[in-house]
Structures are given as structure tokens and as C-alpha cells.
Amino acid sequence: MPKVIRVNMTDLSVRIEEAPAAWAGLGGRALTSTVVAAEVPPTCHPLGPNNKLVFAPGLLSGTAAGNAGRMSAGAKSPLTGTIKESNAGGTCGRMLGRLDIKAIIIEGQPASTDAWYNIRISNEGVVVEPETETVGLNNFAVLESVARRYGEDKGVITIGSAGENLMLISNISTRDPEGKLRSFGRGGLGAVMGSKRVKFITIDQDGTRPVPLVDSAAFKAANMVFTKALKDHPVSGQGLPTYGTAVLVNILHEIGGLPTRNFTSGQCEHHDMISGEHMYDTIVARGGEPTHGCSLGCVIQCSQVYNDKDGKYLTSGFEYETIWAFGADCLIDNLDLIAECDNVMDDLGVDSIETPVMFGVAMEAGILKFGDGKEVLRLLREEIGKATPLGRVLGGGTALVGKTYGVARVPVVKGQGIPAYDPRSVKGIGVTYATTTQGADHTAGYAVATNVLNVGGKVDPLSNVGQVELSRNLQIATAAIDSTGLCLFIAFPALDIAECLPATVDMLNARFGTKLTMDDVVGLGKTVLKLEHEFNLAAGIGPEQDRLPEFFELEAIAPHNVKWDMDQKELATFWNF
Amino acid sequence: MVMRITVKLFATFRENRFKEARREYPPGTTVADVAAELEIEAGLIGMIFIHGRAAELDRVLEEGDVLALFPLLGGG
Numbered sequence: 181m182p183k184v185i186r187v188n189m190t191d192l193s194v195r196i197e198e199a200p201a202a203w204a205g206l207g208g209r210a211l212t213s214t215v216v217a218a219e220v221p222p223t224c225h226p227l228g229p230n231n232k233l234v235f236a237p238g239l240l241s242g243t244a245a246g247n248a249g250r251m252s253a254g255a256k257s258p259l260t261g262t263i264k265e266s267n268a269g270g271t272c273g274r275m276l277g278r279l280d281i282k283a284i285i286i287e288g289q290p291a292s293t294d295a296w297y298n299i300r301i302s303n304e305g306v307v308v309e310p311e312t313e314t315v316g317l318n319n320f321a322v323l324e325s326v327a328r329r330y331g332e333d334k335g336v337i338t339i340g341s342a343g344e345n346l347m348l349i350s351n352i353s354t355r356d357p358e359g360k361l362r363s364f365g366r367g368g369l370g371a372v373m374g375s376k377r378v379k380f381i382t383i384d385q386d387g388t389r390p391v392p393l394v395d396s397a398a399f400k401a402a403n404m405v406f407t408k409a410l411k412d413h414p415v416s417g418q419g420l421p422t423y424g425t426a427v428l429v430n431i432l433h434e435i436g437g438l439p440t441r442n443f444t445s446g447q448c449e450h451h452d453m454i455s456g457e458h459m460y461d462t463i464v465a466r467g468g469e470p471t472h473g474c475s476l477g478c479v480i481q482c483s484q485v486y487n488d489k490d491g492k493y494l495t496s497g498f499e500y501e502t503i504w505a506f507g508a509d510c511l512i513d514n515l516d517l518i519a520e521c522d523n524v525m526d527d528l529g530v531d532s533i534e535t536p537v538m539f540g541v542a543m544e545a546g547i548l549k550f551g552d553g554k555e556v557l558r559l560l561r562e563e564i565g566k567a568t569p570l571g572r573v574l575g576g577g578t579a580l581v582g583k584t585y586g587v588a589r590v591p592v593v594k595g596q597g598i599p600a601y602d603p604r605s606v607k608g609i610g611v612t613y614a615t616t617t618q619g620a621d622h623t624a625g626y627a628v629a630t631n632v633l634n635v636g637g638k639v640d641p642l643s644n645v646g647q648v649e650l651s652r653n654l655q656i657a658t659a660a661i662d663s664t665g666l667c668l669f670i671a672f673p674a675l676d677i678a679e680c681l682p683a684t685v686d687m688l689n690a691r692f693g694t695k696l697t698m699d700d701v702v703g704l705g706k707t708v709l710k711l712e713h714e715f716n717l718a719a720g721i722g723p724e725q726d727r728l729p730e731f732f733e734l735e736a737i738a739p740h741n742v743k744w745d746m747d748q749k750e751l752a753t754f755w756n757f
Numbered sequence: 758m759v760m761r762i763t764v765k766l767f768a769t770f771r772e773n774r775f776k777e778a779r780r781e782y783p784p785g786t787t788v789a790d791v792a793a794e795l796e797i798e799a800g801l802i803g804m805i806f807i808h809g810r811a812a813e814l815d816r817v818l819e820e821g822d823v824l825a826l827f828p829l830l831g832g833g
Binding site: 414415416418419420422423424425426427428430431434435436452456457482500622623626628629632633634635638640641642668669672739740 | 765767768769771776801803804806808809810811825827828829830831832833
């Protein structure tokens with residue numbers, strides 16, 4: 181029977197329970213949000229004993245399904261005050277699937293802040309022990325220590341110094357198949373893990389058997405249709421493997437939706453220096469790997485290994501949002517410096533969207549100059565990394581820095597930094613930023629696909645018409661995909677290739693012996709969104725916070741000279757489903 | 758009489774071609790004509806922008822237009 185592991189950090193007890201029957205059809209985000217909504221008081225302090233940190237693999241985790249390496253982490257967010265789900269690739273989701281563990285729920289809080297703990301999960305059971313060796317260390321050193329003490333092949337979930345210091349920009353990191361890092365990036369979940377005094381969790385899959393399938397022939401057949409769709413679609417089959425997500429830099433620049441110099445322009449002069457095309461050429465010239473997977477079984481391989489000019493490893497998993505935020509929003513025109521920042525952020529364990537968006541506001545505040553990548557590195561290492569008073573202000577994120585320094589142009593929704601698409605020139609994504617239960621989050625309903633990329637149809641990005649419906653449909657579908665453990669990038673083929681999404685439903689049915697239909701999957705997405713919304717309302721995050729910052733209504737953005745002018749009443753119709 | 762058009766190419770379309778070029782075309786030239794002249798298969802074109810706004814293959818170009826051609830791409 182599927183298991184749920186509860187670790188109570190108040191008394192360091194562990195309970196291994198049979199998963200309730202009602203959770204049978206839930207995984208990933210559907211499960212983390214169900215647990216948080218049912219068990220966490222919405223009004224609790226996110227860093228207090230009543231919050232819970234929930235990890236859940238997806239419904240297909242551990243199977244041979246293509247691109248099924250994603251898992252979810254959930255809690256009440258200290259950054260947004262809302263319910264939060266963040267997800268990452270890496271090795272742990274697959275291992276938890278094989279261990280038949282549906283969720284790890286970390287509850288309570290030690291009374292004393294003197295000690296730290298590690299949690300080790302295996303087929304034999306769960307061990308909670310005091311941790312001393314890695315306290316104060318950052319993520320790469322934690323991975324080394326875990327590999328030396330427990331073996332190279334263990335799954336690892338860890339926080340760096342930023343999480344230990346309860347910073348709102350902190351994330352939770354997890355080991356990838358090659359011993360580098362992927363991140364549960366958004367919402368300050370590293371601080372929640374730090375508040376539980378858990379430094380790291382290891383997962384050991386030794387002694388497990390392949391995940392049982394009710395109908396393995398049907399599973400194989402559906403997986404073949406699914407992986408063929410991933411390979412056939414030009415986005416997942418060619419664009420992403422070659423250029424990675426940074427291929428978006430030139431596209432967003434071209435359409436005037438690349439937020440530049442703290443969201444004061446939609447175009448960036450040095451866009452080509454920070455583009456996916458330039459990155460590809462640089463990686464190839466320096467002997468790196470342009471095509472690389474974040475988890476076993478990945479067909480798309482959008483990650484990469486980026487080397488420095490001497491051919492030595494500089495970073496991997498070098499994403500569009502990170503490159504945009506430092507490259508255009510902070511005006512750093514040097515991809516090597518941005519790659520170094522990326523690596524330092526991975527090590528400290530800070531969100532690579534929140535952190536550079538915060539730096540854009542810090543630059544406007546005069547803490548450092550626009551374009552000064554060297555000073556960003558110093559602030560990361562010497563101030564944030566050492567938790568100095570300035571480091572703690574910066575570590576509080578975009579909204580806190582804006583408040584502290586009296587900046588009015590602060591790109592956040594519900595306290596979370598706005599990502600790499602300007603909502604004035606890509607209006608569909610503006611609806612998603614305003615309405616998602618997560619605070620500004622492009623992945624919650626990626627309207628950029630249909631507004632700009634001509635995937636899943638076409639809706640004019642500069643018009644308000646049709647944007648609420650587009651964002652709603654995408655947010656519902658995304659909440660469902662977020663529950664399967666499948667990579668979100670399967671959405672590109674799923675939006676264009678008719679057989680793709682039904683094949684994922686066929687895989688679920690073959691795995692569990694269920695008779696789910698596409699309508700059931702859509703229903704799951706709606707249920708997840710509604711329970712998240714209810715949590716937020718009970719937490720005091722009401723409809724008046726489903727809006728973009730005022731400056732988007734006041735300041736027109738070049739080159740299209742457009743403002744945000746969506747009627748608030750129309751936005752509120754988002755929840756009519 | 759000729760029209761001066763700035764053509765920008767991205768991703769795989771740059772291979773053996775160029776990033777950006779100012780080119781001359783006769784009046785009445787469409788986006789499809791430019792693609793054909795550059796030996797870019799129309800079926801591979803995912804996004805067409807003229808002055809940063811979406812356009813179709815049959816769009817007739819005008820003097821001074823900035824035309825950007827992308828294959829189908831995505832990220833996020």
C-alpha cells in the first residue's frame with residue numbers, strides 16, 4: 181500500500197501511515213495542496229510550528245513514463261502568505277515512486293533552535309538524527325558531505341545558508357543525476373524547511389522493485405505515443421534541446437515583452453549577448469553540453485552544462501528567467517558573469533527568479549549600479565551569504581527591498597517577484613500573474629505560449645480580449661499536469677498534438693487500473709485551483725490582491741507604448757468555473 | 758523602385774544565412790516571398806513579427822519594415 185511519512189520535528193517522532201483512500205488519485209501539486217489546505221491553519225505564521233512542509237512525487241513518478249521526473253513541495257509561503265507549490269526535477273521523485281511513498285509531511289518545530297537535523301528515508305524506514313557537519317554549509321558542500329557519508333547514489337533534498345537563515349528568497353534544492361542541483365525555487369520554501377531545523381533529507385531506493393503496473397502492455401503503448409509526441413513537436417523535440425529556455429530572450433525582445441532595467445522598457449539593447457543562440461555558440465565553443473537532462477527518462481533535455489572560458493564547469497540548468505533577470509532587468513551584458521551568479525545562487529540556495537528581480541529593485545534604489553554584475557556577486561557572497569543586516573534585507577526579496585528603500589516601481593504580485601514577460605505587452609500572462617493562487621508565477625498558466633509562441637492557437641498579446649479565458653484554461657490544465665509528475669514542458673506538444681494528453685491519461689489508467697477520462701483530469705485541475713483559492717481567502721488574501729502593481733497602469737512601456745488596462749471586474753471573472 | 762526591408766533571423770534560421778540584414782525587394786513582396794528567397798521552408802516558420810507585431814505569410818511588406826522570422830520555439 182502507498183505510504184505517507186510524517187516526521188514531527190517537535191518531538192522528533194516518525195509515523196509511517198497507509199495513504200488514505202481519498203488520496204489515491206492525487207500526486208504532486210494536487211496532493212501537497214490537499215494536505216496543506218486540510219492540515220495547515222491558513223492564518224498560521226509560515227515559519228511557526230503550525231505550518232507543514234509537504235513533498236510529493238507525481239502519480240507517474242518511478243515509472244518508465246518519459247519526462248516523469250518532477251516532484252512537488254508545498255507549504256504556506258512566507259514570501260506570499262498564500263498556499264505554495266514549487267516543483268523540481270532531479271532524482272528524488274523517481275525514488276519516492278519506487279519506494280511507494282506518496283508524501284513526506286514535515287510537521288511541528290523543535291522548541292530549541294540549538295540543533296539541526298537530517299532525515300534519512302529508505303526501504304528500511306526513516307531515521308531522524310541531529311546534524312552538525314553540514315550546518316552553515318552551502319548546497320554543493322552538503323552534496324559532497326552526503327555522498328561521502330551515505331553514498332553517491334542517494335537522492336538529496338537540502339537547504340543552503342539562505343534557508344538556514346530563514347530568508348524569503350531561499351529555495352529548497354535537490355540533487356540531479358550528475359550531482360548538481362535543481363530547485364524548488366519559488367515562495368521561500370527553504371525558510372520553511374529551515375524553520376523546521378531540517379538541513380537535508382536523503383532518499384535511498386536500495387532494495388526497491390520497479391513500480392508495478394496494472395496493465396504494462398497498455399502502459400508501454402501509451403508511453404510510446406507520448407514520447408513520440410515529445411520528440412515530434414518542434415518546441416520539445418528541437419528548440420528546447422538545442423537552445424534551452426534562453427531561446428526566449430530574442431523572441432521577447434522582438435515583441436517588446438522583455439522587461440528591462442527594472443521593468444522600464446520592453447526591449448534590451450544587448451539582447452543578442454544574453455540570447456539562447458549566443459549561449460549555444462558559447463557552450464559548443466567551450467566544450468560544454470548544450471543538451472542535458474535534469475532527471476532520468478527526460479526526452480526533452482532542455483538543460484545544459486555551461487563552461488567558463490577555460491573549459492571548466494561554471495553552471496548547469498541555466499534558465500531563461502535567470503538570464504533575463506540579470507541580463508535585461510539588471511542590465512548585465514556578460515553571460516559568463518550571469519552564469520557565475522547562477523552557480524552562486526544554486527550554492528546559497530536562493531530562488532533564481534526572486535533574487536535577480538530583487539536586484540533590479542535594489543539597483544533602482546541605488547544600492548548598486550545597473551549592470552554591475554561584479555557587485556551582484558559580492559552582495560550574494562558577502563552580504564546574503566553571510567546574513568549581514570544588508571544581506572537580510574536583500575534576502576527578504578523584491579517587495580521588502582522596495583519597501584525598505586522607498587521604491588514605487590516594485591514588480592511583485594502577492595509579494596512574489598514578477599518573472600520574465602512584461603504583462604503590458606503580453607496581457608495573457610498578466611492575467612495569470614494577477615489571479616494565480618501562487619503569487620506572480622508564469623508557470624501557473626503560461627499564456628505566453630498562445631500570446632506569442634503560436635502554440636495552442638493565437639490570442640493577440642496586446643489585446644485584453646480572450647485573455648481571462650485563456651489563462652483560466654491554462655491554469656486548470658497546468659494544475660492537472662503538476663499532479664502527474666510529468667515535466668511542464670509536455671504542455672507544448674500537448675497543446676498542438678491531439679494524441680499527447682490522452683496518452684498521459686492512458687498511462688495513469690494502465691498504472692492504477694482506473695478508468696479516468698480527459699474530463700476527470702480537467703476536473704482535478706479545477707479542484708486543485710479551488711482548494712488553493714479557498715486557503716488563500718481564509719488566509720486573508722482576497723480578490724483585492726488579485727491585481728498587478730499600480731505602476732503597470734501608470735507607465736507605458738516601449739516599443740508598443742502600452743499600459744496594463746485590464747478591467748478589475750473582468751479579472752474577477754477568472755474564478756467563474 | 759525598391760523597398761528596403763530589415764530582415765532578422767533567429768535560432769536555426771541563422772545557419773548559413775545571417776542574423777540581420779538590410780535587403781531590397783520589389784513592391785508587392787510578401788513575407789512568403791522573402792522566406793522563399795532565403796530558402797526557408799514556409800512550414801518551418803513558427804513566428805513572424807513585423808515591427809514586433811505578429812503577421813502572416815501573405816502579408817505584403819512596406820518600405821522600412823523590420824521583419825523577424827523564427828522557427829517554432831518555446832521555453833518558460
